[in-house]
Amino acid sequence: MAGYKHGVYTHEVPTSIIPPVSSIAGLTVVFGTSPINLTDPSNVNKAVLAYTYKEAVQKMGYSEDFDNYTISEAISSHFGLFAVSPLVMVNVLDPEKHKKSGTANLNVIDGEAVLKKEGVLTDSLVVKNEDGTTTYEKTDYDHEFDDDGHLHIFIDAAEKIQVEFNQLDPSMVTTSDIIGGVSLDGGSKGLEVLNEVFPRFRLVPGIVIAPKYSCDPAVTAVLKAKATNVNGVFKAIAITDIPTDEVKDYTAVPEYKNQKNLDSPDLIVCWPKVSLGGKQYHMSTQLASLANKTDGANEGIPYKSPSNKNLQMDACVLKDGTEITLGLEQANYLNGQGIVTALNWIGGWRAWGNRTSCYPGNTDPKDAFIPVRRMFIYEQNQVILTYWQKVDEPGNRKLIETVIDSKNIDLNGKAARGFILGGRVEFREEENPLTGLMDGTYTFHVFITPPTPARELKWLFEFDPSYFDTLFG
Known part of the structure; x- marks a missing residue:
């Protein structure tokens, strides 16, 4: 209790305008396999964050064998080809389970x-x-790995030695390992680890990929489900691939997409694979990196489409290496079926396609356009991060005005910079019934219009005879 006061005193009150908290719209989380024997074999079903190529390799190891070590593909694409960061990696290759002697x-x-x-x-x-009769003590030799992941053993011995060992076997990784679940001890495995990213790093996942493994529709089904409900409140977008060893002709891609139910506003579907210097990448991997690069050039705001931006490639290929050549009409056909592809047209090889996989069944622009969908996700995540601090505060006029004024200032700023065409937030009486207010539920209505991508620029040409007048001075 305050005592008797005599003099001048000061007090502080909370600022009536709340600065927005930004989320990294394109934070990529990759699930797959990594040669963790080169670094820390305990990095299994753990979210690992890296901001540089060196850090990623030190934490997860690296191999040029992208087919067996899919996280290395993401490291190469993210840090090597596109120079973007950060990257969250989740390795499911378990040395206790996936090994051979x-x-x-x-x-x-x-x-x-x-x-x-x-x-x-x-x-x-x-x-x-040499004859296996004597076993050397571990103190009798040293060992280290080279850049190819091969083990060098340094020993003062005869001209030959025998070695016995266990080694990782990525071929033993199954769909269930990627999908994962919750173990009896409460630990998370596979895609369930996605929910550990924000609590550990305070970064909201923006893009989720599983190169190679997302070619399995069962993995994609869980991938898109997890992406749409991160920690029960956040949202992300998943990028997946249609298998090029199974679907080898572009005309069969839409049928496969429909049969496997690859249909969601929060899912981007790609076909085929891409290649650079003979090294293959899943298009989902490079598209995730490209989206990050595009966001980074625009203050981290995902209002621009990655379509018609350069991929790091020199060919479209099937898994067996067969080159695929798509013309503009063929690429547009895939786009019209909600599939992103690559096109070698004006400006070199580029990602081509603005539609999420829900198109053409769903034509709502907030669902069907990739940049518009990502903006809606970005804004929802930002609202959660910014106004979580106001949860359980007294629901009075001051709270309502603070929320409305703060968000409207944020939206006006984005409109001024061209990130959105316009936006506003309202607290409507008809959307806040007395029973809801009595129960502590306050509903704010956000109106927002991100620009749709100008996917078609039409020009009308007309012959104008009036210009013949110029012949007569």
């Missing part, structure tokens, strides 16, 4: 032997003499 006879040259196998788990390594 092996043996080898190695030549020792100048005290060094090389085991040309990827994925070797060094804690399982046993080194013996």
Whole structure:
């Protein structure tokens, strides 16, 4: 209780305008496999954040074998080809579960032997003499991995040694490993780890991918479900691929999309794969990186489409390496079926397509256009981050005015910079019935119009005879 006061005193009151909290619209979370034997074998079903190529490799390892180590594909695309960051990686390759044993006879040259196998788990390594009668102590030799993931063993021994080892076996990873779930001890696995990203890093997932594995419709079904309900409040967008070993002709792509129920406003579907210098990438991987790059050039606001922006590629390919050449009419046909592809047209190889997978069944612009959908998701996530601090505050006129004024200032600023055409927030009496207010529910109505992508520029040409007058001065 305040005592007797005599003099001048000051007090602070909360600012009536709340600065908006930004979410990283394109924060990419990739699920897949990684050569964690090169770094930390315990990085299994954990969300790992990296801001640089070096950091990503140090935490998750790296291999040029993208088919077996799909997270390396995302590292290469994100940090190497597009120079964007950060990236959240979730490896499901478990050295306790996905492994196989092996043996080898190695030549020792100048005290060094090389085991040309990827994925070797060094804690399982046993080194013996040539005939296998003597086992060397671990203090008798050193070892390290080279850039190819091969193990070099340094030992003062005869000309040959025998080695026994366990190694990662990515081929044992199944659909269920990617889908994951919650274990009996409460731990999350696979796609369930998506809910751990925000609590750990205070970053909201924006794009979710699972290169190679999302070619399985079962994975895509869970992928899009998880993306639309992150932590029960946030939303993200999923990008997936149609398998090019199964669907080899562009005319069969829409049928596959429909049969497998690849239809959602929060899902982008891609076909085929892309290649750069003979190295294949899933288009979902490069499109996620391209979206990040496009956002980064626009203050992190996802109002611009990644379509008609350059991919890092020199060919469209099937999984077996067969090149696919799509003309403008063929690429547009895929776009009209809600599929993103690549087109070598004016300006080189570019992503081509503005539609989410719900198109053409759903033509609502907030659902069917990629940048408009991402803007709606971005704004919803931003509202949650900004106004969470007002939850459980007294529901009086001051609260309502603070929320309305703050959000309207934010929307007016975005309109002035061209991020949206306009927007406003209202607190409507008809949307706030007495029973809802009595129960503590306050409903704010946001009107927002992001610009739709100018997917078609029409020009009307007309012959005007009046200009013949210029012939007579």
